Amino acid sequence: MAIVFCGATSHAIGVHGWPQLAPPEQRDGFYAACSQLGELVRQSQPDAIIYLTTDHFSNFSYQNLPAFCVGRADSYFGPIEDFADVPRSAVPGDAGLAQEILQLCFDHGFDPAASDFLKLDHGTITPVHFLTPERNVPLVPIFFNVVSRPVPTIGRSYDFGRFLGEQLERHPKRIAVIGTGGLSHEPATGRLQYLNPDFDRRFLAALKQGGKEPLVAFSEQDFETAGAGMHESKTWIAARGFAHDWKKATLIYYEPIPIWNTGMGVIYFERN
């Protein structure tokens, strides 16, 4: 059993950038859900954590925007942002596992980019901070392009995660998987604080149902309607792909938090 944990969580720059502006019950509820997720991750005793994550122009520019990029560094730095309550420091990377993932991908029809130097912004550091606050578990970040169209489709994201899950199921290391991003939001545009809770709830129900079909029932246009940032949820879809055969899904938390500009959710999957 190599995949020892699989789940997903929203991230938002406001979680650490302006926590005091969120309604206390919502903020504390999200923090508690992340703490619970962290306990579960740590109980699974992972040797490494794969973060299915997104970049906010901290690494990739319009010069080169890979659909998927596997981080292959021994160490990362983050966050790039200056938050009062989050240390800016190194996070260990599992370069060996990353190289194995890349080889598996190229041997079987997926062709992600590779990078030996990546910075981590709030998108990855938010879950790192809650799940492994001591930063003592090596990670492999896999970045999804969600900022410039075209972006990976719902189906491709699921297939990518399912493929990786099946391949790594035989890996000798204990591997945890976390999708991070979404849910509905429209970051940095004139529709700031636009959220779509109804869509979020339908998406979460599809995610809980399991399998690819309920997810590909959504169109890419559906995601656009839920806000440009909804594409970050492709990382959740890939996480669900990792847990393709896992029967149970537990939604720990969902609240739309407009001041954080994001539908905030936390979910995890179990085999039975």
Next chain:
Amino acid sequence: MSLYQVHQLLFDVHNDPLRAELFDTNPERLYQLYDFSPAELDALRHADVARLFEMGAQPLLLRPWTLRRGISTPAHFAALSRAGNYGKPREY
């Protein structure tokens, strides 16, 4: 398609400490490193957020830049909401 040059400037000021410092101290010198159209250069010089949006500038890249320019959050988003299509970049 010279919008690429605007995006690259915004990206560099966000990520490259040396170019960020040059932006703070001598922006005209920094602008010379890029190949802007006259309209782009004018919008950058005047920190015209709404015009940059209408040209198609990516909001996730514009926000760190306006923060560095000292443009307040309300002023930034007021400019975006004046732009067409809610200030979404054209590729959205």
